Amino acid sequence: MTAPSESFLELRDLRIHFPTEDGLVKSVDGLSFKLDRGKTLGIVGESGSGKSVTSLGILGLHKDGRAKISGEIWLDGEELVTASQDHVRTLRGKKMAMIFQDPLSAMHPYYSVGSQIVEAYRIHHKVGKAVARKHAIDMLGRVGIPQPDRRVDDYPHQFSGGMRQRAMIAMALSCDPELLIADEPTTALDVTVQAQILDLMTDLQREFDSALIVITHDLGVVAELSDDILVMYGGKCVEYGSAEDIFYRPEHPYTWGLLGSMPRLDREPTERLLPIKGTPPSLINVPPGCAFNPRCGYAGRTRGRSTSQVPELLETEGGHLVRCHLPRAERRSVWENEIKPMMEST
Ligand SMILES: Nc1ncnc2c1ncn2[C@@H]1O[C@H](COP(=O)(O)OP(=O)(O)OP(=O)(O)O)[C@@H](O)[C@H]1O
Ligand code: SF4
Ligand SMILES: [Mg+2]
Secondary structure: OOOOOOEEEEEEEEEEEEEOOOOEEEEEEEEEEEEEEOOOOEEEEEOOOOOHHHHHOOOOOOOOOOOEEEEEEEEEEEEEOOOOOHHHHHHHHHOEEEOOHHHHHHOOOOHHHHHHHHHHHHHHHHOOHHHHHHHHHHHHHOOOOOHHHHOOOHHHHHHHHHHHHHHHHHHHOOOOOOOOEEOOOOOOOHHHHHHHHHHHHHHHHHHHEEEEEEEOHHHHHHOOOOEEEEEOOOOOOEEEEHHHHHHOOOOOOOOHHHHHHOOOOOOOOOOOOOOOOOOOOOOOOOOOOOHHHHHHOHHHHHHOOOHOOOOEEEEOOEEEEEEOOHHHHHHHHHHHHHHHHHHOOO
C-alpha cells in the first residue's frame, strides 16, 4: 500500500470486477479521484458506466459479494479496501451514508419510516427512543414532509415516490454523515421537487461541512452544485475537471456528447439536442483501444491509435484531465470551432 492520503476521500486505481458465467465484468476499472470536506463532486455517465458500483464500493457494500476489488479507498486517513467488513459497517451511517437510486430497495417495507430513522440514529447516538423519535420527526420536517409528527408512523408504501425519496434523504442525513453519496437522487421526481431536494442537500452539506458526491446521467443536474465533475465511461474516468472546465472547456468527445444531449429548460423534456449515437460498451468485451471508439466521430483522426491503444488519463491544464488520443490543440479547436457553435445555434 502507498502512503496514507491527505484528502478526506481518495480513491486510488479502484477496480471492482465481477466474475460471471459470461466472463469478467469490469464495472470499475482503475478509478482515482480526491474529494475534500465541504466540496461536491459530480459523477456523470450513461447507464452502465459503473457509477453505482463505485458508490457501493466506497460504502463497502461489495465486500460480502463475489466482487474482486483492488486499489485503495482512503476515508479520513483509513484505508477501506483492506479494512474488515465489520469495521466498514461501523463507518456507515455516521462517517458515510448513501441516498440510493431506488428508495424502496433502501427502506424496509415492514417497518415504519420513523422507526427506520430512529434505528439508524440510535446505532450512533446513545439516546433513548423518545429523543430519537423527536430527532426523526425533526429530520422529516427538514426534508419537507408535511405533518411530520403524524407521517413518522407511516410505512414506506404509504408515501408517494417523492416523499419516499425525501424520507430516505432524512434517514441518510440523520447522523450528519461526513461523506454523503447521492446516487441519482432525483430521477424519479418532477423538476420542482428535484430542485428542492438538491438545494436541501447543499444546505445540509454547508451546515455540516460534509463531502458530497452526486451521481447522475444528466450533466444539467450537477451543473450548479458541483465543484468538480468526473465523467465516467465504461468503468473509467474519461474527463475530470472543475465544473467550469467541463462546461466551458470540455476536451473529450464523450463529454461533448453528454453536453449536447443535456435536456434544456426551454425545450420539451424528450427533445434532446444531439443524442450520442450507439450504445454503451460491453464491460466484458470492452472495445480495444479507446472504449468510446465505436461511437466517436473523431476516432479517424488519430492515425489508428483510437482502435489499438488505450488512451491514458493525462492532465491538459491545471488539474483538468482528459483520456483521448487527439492532440490537445486539436481537441480545443474542435470544441471552439465545431461543437460549441453547433450547440449555440441549435
Ligand atoms: N453484482 C454484479 N454482478 C455483475 N455485474 C454487475 C453487478 N453489479 C453491477 N454490474 C454491472 O456493472 C455495470 C455497471 O453498473 P452500475 O450499476 O454501476 O451502472 P450505473 O452507471 O450506476 O448505471 P445507471 O445509470 O443505470 O444506474 C453494469 O454493466 C452492471 O450490469
Ligand atoms: S481516443 Fe479516439 S475514440 Fe477515444 S475519444 Fe479520443 S478520438 Fe474518440
Ligand atoms: Mg446506477
